[in-house]
Amino acid sequence: MQIAFIGLGNMGGPMAINLHKAGHSVRAFDLSQPACDKVAEAGVAVAATAHAAVQGAEVVVTMLPASQHVEGLFLGAGQLLAQLPKGTLVIDSSTIAAATSSKVAEAAQAQGVDFIDAPVSGGTGGAIAGTLTFMVGAEAAALERARPLLEKMGSNIFHAGSVGAGQTAKICNNMLLGILMAGTSEAIALGVANGLDPKVLSEIMRRSSGGNWALEKYNPFPGVQENVPSSKGYAGGFGTDLMLKDLGLAQENAMAVKAATPLGGLARNLYASHSLAGHGALDFSSIIASVQKKG
């Protein structure tokens, strides 16, 4: 099957390569030449423009930074949607506002194009290993069309609901992740300030009612777990500024539907302060620094 892949960053690049490795004919594009070079080295064909990439493609996969890029590509200056033949399937794996997904999907439908939102979690490690989690907003039939491709890039595929629901599920999950990482940081820092051993306390909470993904897989206190960002100077992983973006999407959504999310709103602002303090590029588990004594 002929696939166009647009957006070849830290996530999109490895995803495109995995589709190529699985035997699909992938034509890829990114505005950044180094990003194109990287997938080319892995054997993926690179197109000179987004328009060239989609020529003859049955499926278009996009992995872009933010709402305005997706809207711009398909409906704005890019005008890519107008180029796609009836029956094309667009899988947008960007994490963007659900409202934008719905807007582009509606325009697509008017043209006979299937647009589904399929944001991911699992980080760059999952993108490379092909073990991403997809949260999909789509009609059942469109999801079934996409499933064989998603399975080449990920190991968990959740059907969250109709178009836009993938984005909503993603931001609900990431808002909760932001809260529990910051909350876990506070709990460990409080214990340590009382003289407790962070390993012992983490293990107690992990096996008690405080148990959560951060304690399980991604402990924010240096040295408690191996091979997590906190044990490597908070390098790699999922950056503070990316978490800040997702927490912002959650607040934007909360405002649109008049929902109340006091902890989610506070988490967004704590990460914003952490970023302003100069830690935007560090892994998001470095938020623990904001509740620790300095120096």
Place this chain on the structure above:
Amino acid sequence: MQIAFIGLGNMGGPMAINLHKAGHSVRAFDLSQPACDKVAEAGVAVAATAHAAVQGAEVVVTMLPASQHVEGLFLGAGQLLAQLPKGTLVIDSSTIAAATSSKVAEAAQAQGVDFIDAPVSGGTGGAIAGTLTFMVGAEAAALERARPLLEKMGSNIFHAGSVGAGQTAKICNNMLLGILMAGTSEAIALGVANGLDPKVLSEIMRRSSGGNWALEKYNPFPGVQENVPSSKGYAGGFGTDLMLKDLGLAQENAMAVKAATPLGGLARNLYASHSLAGHGALDFSSIIASVQKKG
């Protein structure tokens, strides 16, 4: 072994009964006659006063509501500590301020009495079933003395550190629990406000990076899980006012050690508002009502 058990409420009563069932000679006491009657029905010997209960006891177990009761019993009006012979082991399973534990322990040590803090989690269900989790603050030797008894009442025994560390671990865990229950409530309510199915969203987050104990065992949204308080009108379980107490202990501790816990502090105040709105007796997962549209 002769054991005195003081404090026979919803938690203490079943714990005393479990020690009795395990073959120990238990003499129990509570200021409330109905509480005494309840354990008496199960065959536990009841003493007329705390002083009478500890006569001849090698071990004294206490399960009292708050710091002032523990301090009052041992050091204040109760003056019970002065009555205990050298070598007595006191196991305090109350959830109280770590500072109070340390204060009583110090006085006990001066008299040759071993005082350890061993607060529990697991609720009344765990107390009855004998599957509580103990978080113990004690020297290793004292813990080993207590262990055979703790094993009659619980299935997990964590050694958190020296005296006071059990209390600290407990409030760190429960502060985190308060945060993740409120955070999980916000995430589900946000999804539902966007039209998502709470079951589908809960399952997605449970298996993703938002995964935590609340999603695993205690979903706050009615009907998502069976046999949890949210599916029974928020009856039973762990009351809002008990969570409020524990979150208050965490803040008290944070102030004593000059720690920062922004989410923990906010959680305490959200539960306080929820209690003021008249929901103090409902299970703490009812906090979801504070982020849902009424009526």
Place this chain on the structure above:
Amino acid sequence: MQIAFIGLGNMGGPMAINLHKAGHSVRAFDLSQPACDKVAEAGVAVAATAHAAVQGAEVVVTMLPASQHVEGLFLGAGQLLAQLPKGTLVIDSSTIAAATSSKVAEAAQAQGVDFIDAPVSGGTGGAIAGTLTFMVGAEAAALERARPLLEKMGSNIFHAGSVGAGQTAKICNNMLLGILMAGTSEAIALGVANGLDPKVLSEIMRRSSGGNWALEKYNPFPGVQENVPSSKGYAGGFGTDLMLKDLGLAQENAMAVKAATPLGGLARNLYASHSLAGHGALDFSSIIASVQKKG
């Protein structure tokens, strides 16, 4: 001078009437017939459409509910901007996103039209009395053109900066207002819970370092001041849902510029909870109910 006035709600209606009373030839329009009838009764000429209203007008004043209405009217379906002759002055008194103001202003400039943002504070009382405060974002020359008209509707005219700055000043002020009303409510409720007299405490804080506009003019505790919403069952005044909207604009802006506003974010979510609890139509000082014991 010929003036078109579009948007005749609780604020816009009296503003249009004040311009008419001052001797200007006003042609007004609103989608709601009762709103049109109300200004017609006061002698203002009513046009059948927005397009008809602007015929021959030197100045267009708009007072609309939200960003999408302003953008829709001028750039979207309304296409009103295309109708305006070179040299027209548009005074937008709506409270909307600064980004929208800037976007419309840019399009206006390309057409030789002056677009300035001039959101107000002072409530319906101020609109009727002609004592509104205007926070204006404009080049100095455009502001001077507008000033004689603004003076007919308000008594304070602040020049906040260039286009968009009026909106920013407004949301900064209203975010701060939301914080200090909620904070003042907490402080009074805490004192009352300790047995203090709310009048005595309010007076002490008003004259001390806790002094602020809420204590001065708009005490949230019933009976402390006369003729404020709290003493009239929280009727009238500035509704909870309007404050919620402004706090949402502030958070939206904070996200756009990556600012951190932890108290502002929390205030937004506290008002959202208050609205979900069914109090959206009550005056915003009713937020005190969220920290008071019910019943």
Place this chain on the structure above:
Amino acid sequence: MQIAFIGLGNMGGPMAINLHKAGHSVRAFDLSQPACDKVAEAGVAVAATAHAAVQGAEVVVTMLPASQHVEGLFLGAGQLLAQLPKGTLVIDSSTIAAATSSKVAEAAQAQGVDFIDAPVSGGTGGAIAGTLTFMVGAEAAALERARPLLEKMGSNIFHAGSVGAGQTAKICNNMLLGILMAGTSEAIALGVANGLDPKVLSEIMRRSSGGNWALEKYNPFPGVQENVPSSKGYAGGFGTDLMLKDLGLAQENAMAVKAATPLGGLARNLYASHSLAGHGALDFSSIIASVQKKG
């Protein structure tokens, strides 16, 4: 009149000197020799111990750092209360827990001693100038006895209610101050991030519904006002750690009476983070740094 003055720090020292200057016979004491030397230079008689200071005194004024010092002096190791003859008036100007004030007052009453709480605001400047604000918790008769002395040290004397009410009024006020300083900081920082001039924005808000004491007298943005800590590198003024202490007293009190103070709780934790980041000794208006871009 013979007066004992105990506690000669940055506040107590100047207060004792003002009593001396007013013609009273003051005998002062502090554990710190330099503090004693300072008042001695101003002509105040210094006693070798607290016990010596109170010999023959009709009135005892205390100005101590925290609850434990007041309780310790009068009831604990100090046992000073037992030394005071019937009819002595004790004026405690320390900022401590209302519960401690009530406890000491009760013990005093049992001995025929009048104990009133009279915490102050106004800072070291007000202490030196004799323009402090006193918030007094006392029966009316005791307050009238104290008034002539309070008037030598301050210019505003508020009667908050019976014993303990002075402390409650003080922490309610200072909690509100902590909130409005942090909130004002957020509002100004948000405006500046949007390109507004901090002076212009401050002036707009000061004269609008965001108006408050911080904008009036103590702007947190450097250079907006002269002679405030923000314009002098945040030196002098009211330290972050002192505000942290008062916000902690407010939370402690909120927990004791089961009050909800979400913004007050968050403010306490924001100041705690700010202190952990190394800014505990800077003036509390430096909290603005936590919402500004670093470097």
